[in-house]
Amino acid sequence: MALVFLSVKAGGIDFSNGIIGVHPELKNIKKKNKTIQKKIIDQYFDNFYQKHKDYLEKGVKEFQTEWNKTEEEYFRAVAIIFKNHPWPKGKYIGYLSIINCNPRFIKDKTFQVFYFHPEGVVSVTAHELLHFIFYDYCLKKHSKIFKKLNPDNGVFWNLAEIFNVIILSLPAFKKIHPRKSIKSYPEHKITLPVLRKYWQKLPKIDEWLVKSYDYLERKRL
Numbered sequence: 001m002a003l004v005f006l007s008v009k010a011g012g013i014d015f016s017n018g019i020i021g022v023h024p025e026l027k028n029i030k031k032k033n034k035t036i037q038k039k040i041i042d043q044y045f046d047n048f049y050q051k052h053k054d055y056l057e058k059g060v061k062e063f064q065t066e067w068n069k070t071e072e073e074y075f076r077a078v079a080i081i082f083k084n085h086p087w088p089k090g091k092y093i094g095y096l097s098i099i100n101c102n103p104r105f106i107k108d109k110t111f112q113v114f115y116f117h118p119e120g121v122v123s124v125t126a127h128e129l130l131h132f133i134f135y136d137y138c139l140k141k142h143s144k145i146f147k148k149l150n151p152d153n154g155v156f157w158n159l160a161e162i163f164n165v166i167i168l169s170l171p172a173f174k175k176i177h178p179r180k181s182i183k184s185y186p187e188h189k190i191t192l193p194v195l196r197k198y199w200q201k202l203p204k205i206d207e208w209l210v211k212s213y214d215y216l217e218r219k220r221l
Contacts, residue, residue, distance in 0.1 A: 001112070002041050005101045006030060010153070011161060011185025018100035018114070023048075048098060056115065060096050063113065063121045067094075070122055070176045077172040078133060081205060088136040094125055104128045106135055106151055123168075123177040130164050138209065145213055155216045162188050162212070166196050191219060 006029065008015040020026050026044060029037055049056065079085075090109030097112035102124055104111040111128035113121050138146040138156070149156035165184045167173060184192050195212045202208065 001097075001101075001103070002045065002099050003034070003038050005099065005103075006037065008101075010157070012187040013185060015101050018102075022098070022100055022114075022116075045098070052098075056096060056098075059115050063094070063096055066120070066122050067125055070126075074126055074129075074173075074176050077170075077176065078130065080172070081167060082133055082137050083205065085133065085137050085140070087133055090132075092129065092132070094121075094128070096121075102128065104131050106132065119179050119183075120177070123179050126168060126173065126177050127164050130167065131160055134160050134163060137205070141206065142209055145210070155213065155220075158188065158191070158216055159209075159212060161185055162192055162195050165192060166199050169196075191216065 002019050005015040005019060016030065020029070023044070026040070029040055032040065088109070092109045093111075095110065095112045096115045098115060099112075100114040100117065102112055102114055102117070109132060111125075111131075113124045113128070117124050135151050135156075146156060151157060151160065162184070165182045165188070168177065168179075169182045194215060195208075198211050198215075199208050
């Protein structure tokens with residue numbers, strides 16, 4: 001996974017910084033070819049996990065304990081936003097990660113949380129889980145708009161990330177996670193305030209989705 005994110009840039013973020021910034025021992029890895037990169041990463045990560053095994057296993061238990069305290073309130077708040085839309089079926093699993101990239105994988109219902117994330121595991125989990133129901137709702141309720149779009153880039157991806165910032169900033173969610181403010185991607189600084197106003201004027205998911213999609217289409221982020 002780390003190998004993939006060495007070359008990923010999205011929303012004004014270079015995700016390789018979430019690897020090299022955490023593990024400066026890998027600072028020269030981008031100068032190598034893919035084969036050498038994979039060999040270096042595999043060896044480095046194997047050694048790291050082995051060296052810090054006890055600490056990481058403890059972190060997994062703490063991760064689950066923290067989430068258990070808030071999950072019921074979180075799911076109630078999500079149900080209100082999505083009008084009791086059912087969560088897509090699957091076994092949702094969050095993995096503790098030693099890189100700060102925090103990806104989600106829509107098809108297999110898994111996501112990763114950086115073990116030293118400054119915003120905490122509850123905040124990251126709340127964010128990533130929201131993606132699963134957001135994409136499912138869009139595809140089920142507004143398939144004419146979203147069925148041909150890619151959830152990993154373009155308008156659909158931008159819409160999902162902006163939606164998360166808006167929703168997780170609402171009072172019902174701020175009670176759940178410890179963040180005072182929700183950070184957005186740098187490239188969303190112009191569009192976020194516009195879409196936030198849409199929600200403030202009419203906080204209804206269907207109307208917001210259509211209006212916000214139309215706006216982003218016109219802006220072509």
